[in-house]
Amino acid sequence: TQSTRPQRLLHAVQKNATRGDPRSVVKAIDNFCRQKEWAMNVGDEKGCILDSVVSEVNPVTVLELGTYCGYSTVRIASLLPPRAKIITLEFNPDYAKIARQVIAWAGLEDKIQVVEGPSGEWIPKMKEQFGVKTFDLVFLDHWKDRYLPDTKLLEDCGLLRKGSILLADNVICPGTPDYLEYVRNSPRYKSQYFKSHLEYTKAEDGLEKSVFLG
Numbered sequence: 001t002q003s004t005r006p007q008r009l010l011h012a013v014q015k016n017a018t019r020g021d022p023r024s025v026v027k028a029i030d031n032f033c034r035q036k037e038w039a040m041n042v043g044d045e046k047g048c049i050l051d052s053v054v055s056e057v058n059p060v061t062v063l064e065l066g067t068y069c070g071y072s073t074v075r076i077a078s079l080l081p082p083r084a085k086i087i088t089l090e091f092n093p094d095y096a097k098i099a100r101q102v103i104a105w106a107g108l109e110d111k112i113q114v115v116e117g118p119s120g121e122w123i124p125k126m127k128e129q130f131g132v133k134t135f136d137l138v139f140l141d142h143w144k145d146r147y148l149p150d151t152k153l154l155e156d157c158g159l160l161r162k163g164s165i166l167l168a169d170n171v172i173c174p175g176t177p178d179y180l181e182y183v184r185n186s187p188r189y190k191s192q193y194f195k196s197h198l199e200y201t202k203a204e205d206g207l208e209k210s211v212f213l214g
């Protein structure tokens with residue numbers, strides 16, 4: 001039976017990356033996506049912007065919406081302080097299965113919790129299920145039409161505090177116009193656009209970093 005692209009991506013990690021070395025896992029995925037098959041990881045160019053924001057925020061609790069194969073999960077987790085944790089939500093069980101194996105290869109399973117299901121159902125349960133008070137950093141990388149409703153849900157569930165950072169992928173391509181309009185015009189956010197390119201291509205894309213003002 002035919003393998004899937006995430007399975008081929010995982011095999012490239014197991015073949016080319018060193019167990020327990022997150023940077024080599026990131027490199028192996030970027031090489032696979034540049035040389036073999038495009039895949040919707042945040043990629044190396046936007047990944048460097050992600051790295052700089054994570055390093056600046058130094059978050060203790062992180063929420064990632066959209067795990068896919070775990071590329072950005074590994075990038076973020078490899079920069080977290082010792083007791084920090086990341087909860088990453090994935091809708092597609094096949095993607096979640098691959099992501100768990102990529103995360104294990106990087107040796108980061110103790111810092112990462114992969115949760116399967118829709119954000120609309122899981123966000124209201126974060127406090128009771130995972131003992132989360134608020135998130136220091138939220139990385140939005142799931143269905144682009146869910147960025148805005150899920151941001152409002154995070155606000156309503158009291159999961160954001162003064163200074164919480166939202167970092168959103170793909171605000172240009174595929175694009176999240178309603179989300180951008182909201183965070184750029186709401187008095188409750190201070191927003192900044194980081195211009196970049198769609199992963200592994202020359203097309204424009206970028207990340208939007210928004211600070212929740214409370």
Ligand SMILES: O=C(NCCCOCn1ccc2cnccc21)c1cc(-c2ccc(F)cc2)cc(O)c1O
Nearest residue numbers: 040065066089090091117118119141142143173174
């Ligand atoms: O679609 C994309 N990502 C989303 C995946 C599904 O996410 C579903 N999903 C994951 C958790 C989760 C929780 N609740 C509901 C849905 C939930 C995505 C797409 C592109 C892209 C750009 C140009 C193209 F020509 C084609 C594709 C690039 C990206 O960087 C992306 O991130």
Ligand SMILES: [Mg+2]
Nearest residue numbers: 042141169170
């Ligand atoms: Mg993306």
